[in-house]
Amino acid sequence: MCASERRGGTYGIFPPRNGLSPLSLRLFSPFKQWVGHLQSLSCCDKPVVMQELNQSPTAPDFVQDPYPFYDQARACGDFVWWTEYDMACAVSHKMVHTVLRDRRMGRECPPELAPKIPDHLVPFYNVEAHSMLELEPPRHTGLRALVLRAFTSRTIAGLAPDIRTLCHALVDQFPDTPFDLLTQYAQPVPVVIISRLLGVPEDRADDLVRWSNAMVAMYQARRTPQIEADAIAATNDFVAFMRSYIAKRRKTPTDDLISTLIAAEEDGEKLSEDELITTCILLLNAGHEATVHTLGNGTKTLLEHAVKDITDACVEEVIRFDPPLHMFTRWVYEDVTLGDQTFKRGDQIACLLAAANRDPLVYEDPDVFDPTRKGPQNTSFGGGIHFCVGAPLARLELKIALEVLFERCPDLKLAEAPVYGDVYHFHGLERLMVST
Numbered sequence: 001m002c003a004s005e006r007r008g009g010t011y012g013i014f015p016p017r018n019g020l021s022p023l024s025l026r027l028f029s030p031f032k033q034w035v036g037h038l039q040s041l042s043c044c045d046k047p048v049v050m051q052e053l054n055q056s057p058t059a060p061d062f063v064q065d066p067y068p069f070y071d072q073a074r075a076c077g078d079f080v081w082w083t084e085y086d087m088a089c090a091v092s093h094k095m096v097h098t099v100l101r102d103r104r105m106g107r108e109c110p111p112e113l114a115p116k117i118p119d120h121l122v123p124f125y126n127v128e129a130h131s132m133l134e135l136e137p138p139r140h141t142g143l144r145a146l147v148l149r150a151f152t153s154r155t156i157a158g159l160a161p162d163i164r165t166l167c168h169a170l171v172d173q174f175p176d177t178p179f180d181l182l183t184q185y186a187q188p189v190p191v192v193i194i195s196r197l198l199g200v201p202e203d204r205a206d207d208l209v210r211w212s213n214a215m216v217a218m219y220q221a222r223r224t225p226q227i228e229a230d231a232i233a234a235t236n237d238f239v240a241f242m243r244s245y246i247a248k249r250r251k252t253p254t255d256d257l258i259s260t261l262i263a264a265e266e267d268g269e270k271l272s273e274d275e276l277i278t279t280c281i282l283l284l285n286a287g288h289e290a291t292v293h294t295l296g297n298g299t300k301t302l303l304e305h306a307v308k309d310i311t312d313a314c315v316e317e318v319i320r321f322d323p324p325l326h327m328f329t330r331w332v333y334e335d336v337t338l339g340d341q342t343f344k345r346g347d348q349i350a351c352l353l354a355a356a357n358r359d360p361l362v363y364e365d366p367d368v369f370d371p372t373r374k375g376p377q378n379t380s381f382g383g384g385i386h387f388c389v390g391a392p393l394a395r396l397e398l399k400i401a402l403e404v405l406f407e408r409c410p411d412l413k414l415a416e417a418p419v420y421g422d423v424y425h426f427h428g429l430e431r432l433m434v435s436t
Helices: 029-039 060-064 067-074 093-101 119-128 139-148 153-157 160-172 181-186 188-198 202-219 225-251 257-269 273-304 312-321 391-408
Strands: 005-007 049-053 079-082 087-090 327-332 336-338 341-343 348-352 429-431 433-435
Touching: 049 067, 087 093, 093 327, 093 336, 093 348, 119 225, 119 273, 139 257, 139 273, 153 391, 160 181, 160 188, 160 391, 181 188, 181 273, 181 391, 181 429, 188 202, 188 257, 188 273, 188 391, 202 225, 202 273, 225 257, 225 273, 257 273, 273 312, 273 391, 273 429, 312 391
Parallel strands: 049 079, 087 348
Antiparallel strands: 005 049, 079 087, 327 348, 336 341
């Protein structure tokens, strides 16, 4: 059953209480002053009925299994109002697909609604300000075009031998006693590969993971002042490292993405050093964070269902069934009606990707893991102009890493019950203890 109805009011133009996305600065209670101001900027002219649901994104039961909440949300229609986020959420596959692709909505905050960044957070948001993940055309178009030079199908396919060799080398190091598969396998595979692709030294992998984990915690519902402080320290260290490494690559370019981006900047494509630094940080962060979670969640699911045959269809089902990212937001740029809901410029809509992936109107028995499943594209990689640029690489890494894992470890089994971490709007395990 659905909770209370919400009529009228402002639809999602201000931050949720628990923090979420970088550019729109979804922060905590110290910013209620400008929240109140934003509320006065955009209101629906006519009463709109939207079912309102309450669910803390940090509640232990939700962290371990958010899917019952998504079932409840979809039962209310294409949209629900998530009270804790003060935001309308698209929950059906049809509506998530629509919102992700409708150009009347986008990632970049409307300029008249951009809040003043608190001084102590400026370093982090200075980096985010140049992220193609948070930009719209024309800036987004140029940045994405440059990055796509390194993500051609031919380039990605050429990485397969290196990925396979790396996976075998990691399996060779598995201990005889129970161990955490995340740190021993799921984490090093994507971080080493994206480091090689960019041209970053692999011996800095531990630093890259530490900086990345601290920075992405800014997007999570559990965000605290300490998490913010850690993220700022990581941002400063990451920026300093990239700035010095870019300077080195200017003098001695090689066949890597950083050198390609530098050359493009010098050819007059107007890629500033700040844009270059942010793009490298984004690719390093996004290039491994989601894949770590997917490898962990997917291995857990495969072991629980005794599946060892890793086909392309199986990989897609892993990505659909328990994805690493559950929410992705859009700003509304012009008045728009979607289904039976009307939104104004400045409203925000959260696309609940994992809810869309379990929509029974699209997937038969959606709560069943079916490695032979056929059906429409899942929403885990997003959609529209912000569709994940690294999706082909992620799919290749997942396919090879899971193949090698189950070929080399046919008796792999769980050594303890897996526990998900409190990282929403991400969804991943704290650890995955296994034995071979």
